[in-house]
Amino acid sequence: MTDIIRIATRSSPLALWQAEEVKSLLLKQHRNIQVELVPMVTRGDKILDRSLNKVGGKGLFIKELEHSLYENTSDIAVHSMKDVPMELPDGLVLPVMLERADPRDAFVSNTYQSLDELPETARVGTSSLRRQALLAAKYPNIELLDLRGNVGTRLSKLDDKHYDAIILAAAGLQRLELHERIRSFISTEQSLPAIGQGAIGIECRAGDQAIIDLIAPLNHKLTQTCVLAERQLNLRMHGGCHVPIAGHCVFQDEDTLLLEGFIGLPDGSKHLVAQATGQSQDPVQLGNMVADDLLAQGAQQLLDVIIEDE
Numbered sequence: 322m323t324d325i326i327r328i329a330t331r332s333s334p335l336a337l338w339q340a341e342e343v344k345s346l347l348l349k350q351h352r353n354i355q356v357e358l359v360p361m362v363t364r365g366d367k368i369l370d371r372s373l374n375k376v377g378g379k380g381l382f383i384k385e386l387e388h389s390l391y392e393n394t395s396d397i398a399v400h401s402m403k404d405v406p407m408e409l410p411d412g413l414v415l416p417v418m419l420e421r422a423d424p425r426d427a428f429v430s431n432t433y434q435s436l437d438e439l440p441e442t443a444r445v446g447t448s449s450l451r452r453q454a455l456l457a458a459k460y461p462n463i464e465l466l467d468l469r470g471n472v473g474t475r476l477s478k479l480d481d482k483h484y485d486a487i488i489l490a491a492a493g494l495q496r497l498e499l500h501e502r503i504r505s506f507i508s509t510e511q512s513l514p515a516i517g518q519g520a521i522g523i524e525c526r527a528g529d530q531a532i533i534d535l536i537a538p539l540n541h542k543l544t545q546t547c548v549l550a551e552r553q554l555n556l557r558m559h560g561g562c563h564v565p566i567a568g569h570c571v572f573q574d575e576d577t578l579l580l581e582g583f584i585g586l587p588d589g590s591k592h593l594v595a596q597a598t599g600q601s602q603d604p605v606q607l608g609n610m611v612a613d614d615l616l617a618q619g620a621q622q623l624l625d626v627i628i629e630d631e
Contacts, residue, residue, distance in 0.1 A: 324535075327356075327357050327397075328397055328398070329390065329394075330360055330361070331360070331363055333472075334472065334473065335401075335496060335497060336360075338496050341358070342521070344356040350539070361389065362385075363385045382400075383398065383400055391412070398523070398525070399521060400522050401520075401522075402517030402520040403518045412527050413527060415524045416523070416533050418521065419539060419540075421541070422519040423519055424514040425506050425512075426490060427491040427507065429487050432485060439485065439486060440485075441462035444486075446468030446483070446486070446487040447465065447467075447468055449565075453587045455511075455567065455592075456488070457590075458585055491506055513581060514568075516551045517548050522548075523536050546570075546572075549604040550599075554608040555612075557608060558584065558624065564584075564624065565627065567581075568582045572601065576600060576602075578604060580598075582596065582611040593623065597611050
């Protein structure tokens with residue numbers, strides 16, 4: 322009997338691309354299954370007139386998908402890992418992450434080639450408090466403006482001259498075959514990526530062992546290890562998805578991880594950085610180490626200011 326696997330996904334072009342990628346990989350692994358997409362519009366997709374941090378953060382992009390898992394109208398949900406809250410709801414697990422794509426931010430403009438070319442009066446669009454904090458610290462005179470909507474909507478706003486430049490995730494543009502819109506890549510030294518940026522995760526019900534076994538071959542262990550370290554950094558700091566915390570983990574060699582962390586005020590007036598190396602067998606410990614370093618430097622005071630301003 323052929324099994325039908327139902328994938329809950331947002332209905333944006335990028336989310337559908339991610340779901341189609343998971344579908345393709347599943348069909349390559351299992352010849353006796355059918356895979357159906359269950360697209361849906363989330364609350365985060367509907368609320369476009371306010372900043373994400375004002376309405377609950379990026380978790381708004383996945384609540385409906387998780388509800389469908391609870392209601393058994395889907396079997397798995399596919400997410401951008403940077404949208405997934407640090408703590409999952411009871412009864413749900415995230416056992417699989419696909420191999421990570423480019424984690425960097427991309428500079429997109431119809432006039433300028435890079436951040437360094439921007440005039441002091443430039444208007445730069447981004448929906449991310451993390452990017453605002455990083456950019457404001459290094460380019461204090463540019464005007465940072467909120468930018469919401471899917472990738473196509475954001476590019477249209479740039480083309481309509483609402484902004485001189487916008488900052489988007491490189492991976493999203495590459496997945497949608499919009500490589501030509503990238504004027505330059507922003508190095509991780511200039512803009513430390515969001516937690517989990519570039520990685521795709523698959524969520525399912527904790528007790529559904531048949532599904533867990535079916536999706537297991539899609540897991541990329543190196544990506545999963547790095548993202549676990551990043552997410553533990555954020556979890557230890559009680560940061561969530563809508564606080565200007567950044568984290569990027571890479572393998573230095575087959576046994577050693579390097580994790581960098583950042584937290585800053587959105588206006589760029591203060592920021593803290595930390596990094597540490599650790600064994601790849603324990604990414605959680607490494608995440609805690611970097612978080613504890615940031616907290617020892619005074620990160621909690623920054624978090625208190627950020628929460629108070631929300």
